Amino acid sequence: MTPARKKRLALILLMVVGVAVGVGFALKSLDENIMFFFTPTEVMAGKAPKNKLFRMGGMVVDGSVSRPGDGLTVQFDLTDNEKQVTVRYAGILPDLFREGQGIIANGKLDDKGDFIAQEVLAKHDENYMPPELAGMHKSEDAQAEDPY
Amino acid sequence: MFLWFHKLGSPPHFYRIAGKWIPWLSWIFLALLLAGLYGGLILAPPDYQQGESYRIIFVHVPSAWMSLFIYVVMAFCGIVIIVWRMKLAEVVLISSAPIGASFTFLALVTGSLWGKPMWGTYWVWDARLTSELILLFLYLGVIGLHNAIEDKRVAARAVAILALVGVVNIPIIHYSVEWWHSLHQGASLSKFDKPSMPPSMYVPILIMALAFQVYYVLALFHKCRVELLQRERNSKWVGEL
Amino acid sequence: MAEFFQMGGYAAFVWPSYALTMLVLWLNWYLPRKQHEKELRLLKRRRKAEKQ
Numbered sequence: 001m002t003p004a005r006k007k008r009l010a011l012i013l014l015m016v017v018g019v020a021v022g023v024g025f026a027l028k029s030l031d032e033n034i035m036f037f038f039t040p041t042e043v044m045a046g047k048a049p050k051n052k053l054f055r056m057g058g059m060v061v062d063g064s065v066s067r068p069g070d071g072l073t074v075q076f077d078l079t080d081n082e083k084q085v086t087v088r089y090a091g092i093l094p095d096l097f098r099e100g101q102g103i104i105a106n107g108k109l110d111d112k113g114d115f116i117a118q119e120v121l122a123k124h125d126e127n128y129m130p131p132e133l134a135g136m137h138k139s140e141d142a143q144a145e146d147p148y
Numbered sequence: 149m150f151l152w153f154h155k156l157g158s159p160p161h162f163y164r165i166a167g168k169w170i171p172w173l174s175w176i177f178l179a180l181l182l183a184g185l186y187g188g189l190i191l192a193p194p195d196y197q198q199g200e201s202y203r204i205i206f207v208h209v210p211s212a213w214m215s216l217f218i219y220v221v222m223a224f225c226g227i228v229i230i231v232w233r234m235k236l237a238e239v240v241l242i243s244s245a246p247i248g249a250s251f252t253f254l255a256l257v258t259g260s261l262w263g264k265p266m267w268g269t270y271w272v273w274d275a276r277l278t279s280e281l282i283l284l285f286l287y288l289g290v291i292g293l294h295n296a297i298e299d300k301r302v303a304a305r306a307v308a309i310l311a312l313v314g315v316v317n318i319p320i321i322h323y324s325v326e327w328w329h330s331l332h333q334g335a336s337l338s339k340f341d342k343p344s345m346p347p348s349m350y351v352p353i354l355i356m357a358l359a360f361q362v363y364y365v366l367a368l369f370h371k372c373r374v375e376l377l378q379r380e381r382n383s384k385w386v387g388e389l
Numbered sequence: 390m391a392e393f394f395q396m397g398g399y400a401a402f403v404w405p406s407y408a409l410t411m412l413v414l415w416l417n418w419y420l421p422r423k424q425h426e427k428e429l430r431l432l433k434r435r436r437k438a439e440k441q
Contacts, residue, residue: 036272036330039329097268119269121267124267128346200399207406261402261403363418370421
């Protein structure tokens with residue numbers, strides 16, 4: 001490679017590294033805004049913004065979904081396997097919403113520390129399988145839990 | 149190898165070779181596309197949670213992969229342009245941009261058509277979705293900048309720099325689902341781990357990905373031939389066509 | 390067959406995805422071909438003009 005070409009290559013490298021470092025710092029400082037949601041543990045620790053809408057993500061606790069009162073409002077507990085927060089929501093739930101499913105709720109905490117959601121989004125995981133196979137997995141899990 | 153590279157780099161030679169390859173590529177693409185569609189729409193079973201709606205991934209995932217791949221090709225061309233001033237790299241870079249933009253657009257729209265019934269929304273400002281949208285703007289920026297500068301050689305240099313600077317977005321898109329809590333799920337298929345879906349689902353994705361890969365070369369050759377003709381209008385080899 | 394087109398109730402999301410993908414792929418293939426023909430026609434006309 002000629003010296004001129006070497007110089008150009010070095011300049012390119014310098015430029016890309018420089019931009020990458022700059023973007024890296026920008027993202028670091030924006031971290032909280034890019035963070036799409038907070039976990040129940042973070043919420044209980046008071047890390048979530050107060051008096052402001054924020055998103056909370058976690059798993060719907062098995063058996064916690066109920067419709068108290070008028071039947072329009074859904075109430076369920078959200079967990080990250082450490083802490084739980086009760087969520088109330090009046091609106092249409094996405095098709096993927098079910099117990100044990102990861103969801104993200106957008107809303108605010110009320111005085112009691114319950115989360116009043118304005119929007120509920122279902123988070124899909126990276127697992128895909130046919131229905132028959134899913135049934136088999138479940139029975140395998142059940143066997144694993146119950147060796148007798 | 150270098151000689152071959154050099155020879156391919158000459159416009160008349162490339163123009164001729166691309167013309168020869170185009171019919172073959174067309175048939176290979178068509179066969180792969182039909183196989184992928186058949187596998188994805190008919191052979192693959194429905195998903196245990198998403199039912200039939202997940203079939204969108206057979207066009208969504210390959211489009212998203214191509215949107216990243218084509219940008220990396222453009223950045224690579226950028227290096228070649230700035231360091232070696234190679235004409236063919238200029239042609240490949242600028243011909244790739246609309247194809248890359250198309251795949252990015254498809255990834256965004258098909259993703260949002262999947263998101264509505266599954267997540268419950270067409271769009272969220274999540275790290276993955278936002279960085280992919282920035283990718284679309286980068287592609288459009290490359291096209292716009294190239295059109296704005298009259299002198300094609302100068303335009304190519306400017307566009308090369310933009311393509312190179314924008315390449316930092318590529319790892320951000322890829323790792324966005326790991327670096328931040330995001331609504332978008334992680335990768336189901338990766339080189340190093342066991343895929344988290346059965347072969348009846350991932351094989352059609354891989355076939356579609358291969359089909360799109362072939363399609364990219366095909367569309368690129370078509371666009372490069374036009375670009376070459378326009379640029380070299382007054383040269384001897386075009387006159388002899 | 391009808392069941393296939395209904396896509397388990399997700400027809401409104403699945404089919405537009407596929408249709409749009411095919412349309413965009415077709416456009417990126419068709420437009421440069423068309424332009425290539427136009428370029429060649431232009432070239433021919435210019436050569437004729439030069440001869441006269």
